[in-house]
Amino acid sequence: MFRKIYTGSQLVARFFTDELKAVFQDRGALLILLIALVIYPVIYGIAYKNEVVRNIPVVVVDLDNTASSRQLGRMIDASEQLVVTSGVGSLADAKAQFYQGDVSGVVLIPNDFERELMTSGQTTVSVYSDAAYFMMYKQTLSGVLRASATFGAGVEIKRMLAKGVPMEQAMARRDPVALQSVMLFNPAGGYNSFVIPGLLIVILQQTLLIGIGLLGGSERERRRRRFTIPGTLHSGAVMPVLFGKAGAYFFIYLINVVITQVWVYHWFALPSKGELLPVMALMVPFLLAVTFMGLAVSTFFSRREHSIIFMVFLSPLALFLSGLSWPASAIPTWLNGLAKLFPSTTMVPVFLQVRTMGAGLNHVAGAFYTLSLQAVLYALLALVLFYIAAKRNKA
Amino acid sequence: MLNRIYNNDFTNVLRREVSRIIGSRTTWFLILIGPLLSFFIVISIFREGVPADLPVAVVDEDNSATSRQLIRMIDATRIASVSRCAVTLEEARESIFAGTVEAVFYIPAGMEAAVLRGEKSDVTLFVNNTNVVKGGLLQSGIYRAVNTLSTGVKMQTAMKGGAVQSQALEQVYPVRLDSRTLFNPFTNYAYFLATALMPLLIVVFTLLGAIYAIGLEIRNDTGKQWLNTAGDCMVTALAGKLVPYIFMMLFSVSVMNYLLVRFMDFPFHGYWGALILGQILLIVAYQMVGVVLLSLTGNTRLSLSLASAYSMMAFTFSGLTFPVIGMPLVARFFAHLFPFYYWMDLFIGQGLKNAPMVSSIAPLLGLLIFCLLGWMMTPRLKRVVLDDQYRYKI
Numbered sequence A: 001m002f003r004k005i006y007t008g009s010q011l012v013a014r015f016f017t018d019e020l021k022a023v024f025q026d027r028g029a030l031l032i033l034l035i036a037l038v039i040y041p042v043i044y045g046i047a048y049k050n051e052v053v054r055n056i057p058v059v060v061v062d063l064d065n066t067a068s069s070r071q072l073g074r075m076i077d078a079s080e081q082l083v084v085t086s087g088v089g090s091l092a093d094a095k096a097q098f099y100q101g102d103v104s105g106v107v108l109i110p111n112d113f114e115r116e117l118m119t120s121g122q123t124t125v126s127v128y129s130d131a132a133y134f135m136m137y138k139q140t141l142s143g144v145l146r147a148s149a150t151f152g153a154g155v156e157i158k159r160m161l162a163k164g165v166p167m168e169q170a171m172a173r174r175d176p177v178a179l180q181s182v183m184l185f186n187p188a189g190g191y192n193s194f195v196i197p198g199l200l201i202v203i204l205q206q207t208l209l210i211g212i213g214l215l216g217g218s219e220r221e222r223r224r225r226r227f228t229i230p231g232t233l234h235s236g237a238v239m240p241v242l243f244g245k246a247g248a249y250f251f252i253y254l255i256n257v258v259i260t261q262v263w264v265y266h267w268f269a270l271p272s273k274g275e276l277l278p279v280m281a282l283m284v285p286f287l288l289a290v291t292f293m294g295l296a297v298s299t300f301f302s303r304r305e306h307s308i309i310f311m312v313f314l315s316p317l318a319l320f321l322s323g324l325s326w327p328a329s330a331i332p333t334w335l336n337g338l339a340k341l342f343p344s345t346t347m348v349p350v351f352l353q354v355r356t357m358g359a360g361l362n363h364v365a366g367a368f369y370t371l372s373l374q375a376v377l378y379a380l381l382a383l384v385l386f387y388i389a390a391k392r393n394k395a
Numbered sequence B: 001m002l003n004r005i006y007n008n009d010f011t012n013v014l015r016r017e018v019s020r021i022i023g024s025r026t027t028w029f030l031i032l033i034g035p036l037l038s039f040f041i042v043i044s045i046f047r048e049g050v051p052a053d054l055p056v057a058v059v060d061e062d063n064s065a066t067s068r069q070l071i072r073m074i075d076a077t078r079i080a081s082v083s084r085c086a087v088t089l090e091e092a093r094e095s096i097f098a099g100t101v102e103a104v105f106y107i108p109a110g111m112e113a114a115v116l117r118g119e120k121s122d123v124t125l126f127v128n129n130t131n132v133v134k135g136g137l138l139q140s141g142i143y144r145a146v147n148t149l150s151t152g153v154k155m156q157t158a159m160k161g162g163a164v165q166s167q168a169l170e171q172v173y174p175v176r177l178d179s180r181t182l183f184n185p186f187t188n189y190a191y192f193l194a195t196a197l198m199p200l201l202i203v204v205f206t207l208l209g210a211i212y213a214i215g216l217e218i219r220n221d222t223g224k225q226w227l228n229t230a231g232d233c234m235v236t237a238l239a240g241k242l243v244p245y246i247f248m249m250l251f252s253v254s255v256m257n258y259l260l261v262r263f264m265d266f267p268f269h270g271y272w273g274a275l276i277l278g279q280i281l282l283i284v285a286y287q288m289v290g291v292v293l294l295s296l297t298g299n300t301r302l303s304l305s306l307a308s309a310y311s312m313m314a315f316t317f318s319g320l321t322f323p324v325i326g327m328p329l330v331a332r333f334f335a336h337l338f339p340f341y342y343w344m345d346l347f348i349g350q351g352l353k354n355a356p357m358v359s360s361i362a363p364l365l366g367l368l369i370f371c372l373l374g375w376m377m378t379p380r381l382k383r384v385v386l387d388d389q390y391r392y393k394i
Helices: A002-024 A027-047 A067-078 A091-099 A113-118 A134-162 A167-174 A191-221 A239-268 A276-298 A306-311 A314-321 A333-339 A343-355 A361-394 B002-006 B009-022 B025-046 B065-076 B089-097 B111-117 B132-160 B165-172 B189-219 B223-229 B234-263 B272-297 B300-316 B329-335 B339-352 B358-376 B378-386
Strands: A056-062 A082-088 A105-109 A123-130 A177-184 B054-060 B080-084 B103-107 B121-128 B175-182
Touching (some): A002 A027, A027 A191, A027 A239, A027 B300, A067 A082, A067 A105, A067 A113, A067 A134, A082 A091, A082 A134, A105 A134, A113 A123, A123 A134, A134 A167, A167 B132, A177 B132, A191 A276, A191 A314, A191 A343, A239 A276, A276 A306, A276 A343, A276 A361, A306 B025, A306 B189, A314 A333, A314 B025, A314 B189, A314 B300, A343 A361, B009 B025, B025 B189, B025 B234, B054 B089, B054 B132, B065 B080, B065 B103, B065 B111, B065 B132, B080 B132, B089 B121, B121 B132, B132 B165, B189 B223, B189 B234, B189 B300, B189 B339, B189 B378, B223 B378, B234 B378, B272 B339, B272 B358, B300 B339, B339 B358
Parallel strands (some): A056 A082, A123 B175, B054 B103
């Protein structure tokens, strides 16, 4: 009995080192399993480094050309989101500039702007924003909205003061129930802080799945008797192979966790409220689940190219199914259930709760157990599939 | 004469390739099953459209008729749904951490009394802005609800002062903002994502398919036979090999166009001829990227690894999620290295904006350059195909 455990662990150690060697001797695998984890985050990080779009060029068509209309123009220019590149006299000129790509939005101030304001009437400012690019549309609209609201508030208060309402009361009457919004965890609404943390999790998962499949397919192609074990143990005892291999990938991915969770976070100043302990507590069952899933899936690949061909297209889908940029509540139930096959679907939301928001392990206990259960189930599945493959090899 | 049309080098390669495709399940996955399966998933993900009824917790310390009215108004918005009432702020905080609510709305005691006295009172909204899309929608939806209540109070005050209703409305809104949304009447995030995600998947399968088709010849040592069939001309060999793939990908593109227009009601405005030309060029451009990668590495698997990274990254640099002009200079330069960038430029210009044709020439030329790049690589590819050092070694 004791002897058996001893030889068993010796075998695990051997398969562990064999697999590590295999990874480091294979350029394609090394690229996916190690180098991609540095390159991807850096490229995405640089693309989104500015976090929000500032100073979007807009053109103001000022048909009124009075002190009031010019003031509104200046207020739009002063907003964080927008910069007024030029003033033109007609909407046609503005349109031309817009199609040439010189500006991304047009603000139209009507010709009776000031007169309407003076006679305590209502005036309408039009904003034409380019909704073909979502972010531009949002920023243009909110910039103009804020400027015109501030301008309107000034007009309202002046009107009340003119009627003899004292300043303090005028301020209160202008907005009797005011909403104070506190944007928690990502106050500036930065795009990097929003996308990268969850993206890192999906990248960890997809590279690991594809990388394992790549080496699994290569071995199968070499027709090495990969699932059988030399005589000391009875044939078909695939445990040492499975755990040796799993250990090797787990080890490599612990390095990747350090790269993505420490180095990338530091480099791009990503929001990190959580302590490292709950993050790691989630990371361990997550990585184990992905590793065993990868090993189980790899038994289906008969060529080394197959893992890329059959799995790369799943990467953007896994990203959107994780609810990272598209709320999971808007995804149909059957698809959400199917998506749970990916550990990332469980991991991404709870990881964000822990890392970005600073929730404790007690808040995400359910997901921790789900991931652990997933790891055990995928390990069992891999064991069965390895066993079947070993039998087939023997025959 | 007829014999020359049916029996030349090109058709020989073509026939050879078609029979290779028919026998390969992997290839069927790349050219038909994969694209259609992924379209089905994309459509299913985004079918519901805008997210709605996100859970919000309310802490109502005022507990008055006005505060209850405000809560009902928030619950009635499309984006928010009040899931918990009358909890303490501490409890609400816990439910944000546990992920059961997306925002907490706090009404302090004395809100109604202050409103009745004509004083100002503040209500506070704490939004979980980890997801900026959800956070932004919640904030603006609830802002509108509070603003409606506030405006109602103002109008009552104004009317008490003797104004008639229309006057009162003008007084409370001196400057009205009229927002004209150009090109995408839905302002729906789903359309942005789906319109970029589907062509991205086309690109992934085109690029992997081309590399797999050519790479298999290199590694299985059938390259000489392939070249012989083509009369020792690399360009003929490539053309005969890739034409079936172009047609299969165009079939998927047609399905995509159909889904966008019929199923997602996507508004197509511009000249469809330019879009179809762009789609053909996009497919050829990515096939040629495959040729470049294989010529440079001579290694099928390495090319596939590089290709998958390259095709995925194109999504980021298409500018659809985050505009390219908002990126640092180096990233803006980088964006031009992806044919996908030119495609999105063309698609948005022609498909959405109905921009003048002149503005579509540059992106079409951009795609064409990638096609030429592949053509320039053919002599090197020929060396790779003929050289034994690239053969697959066991």
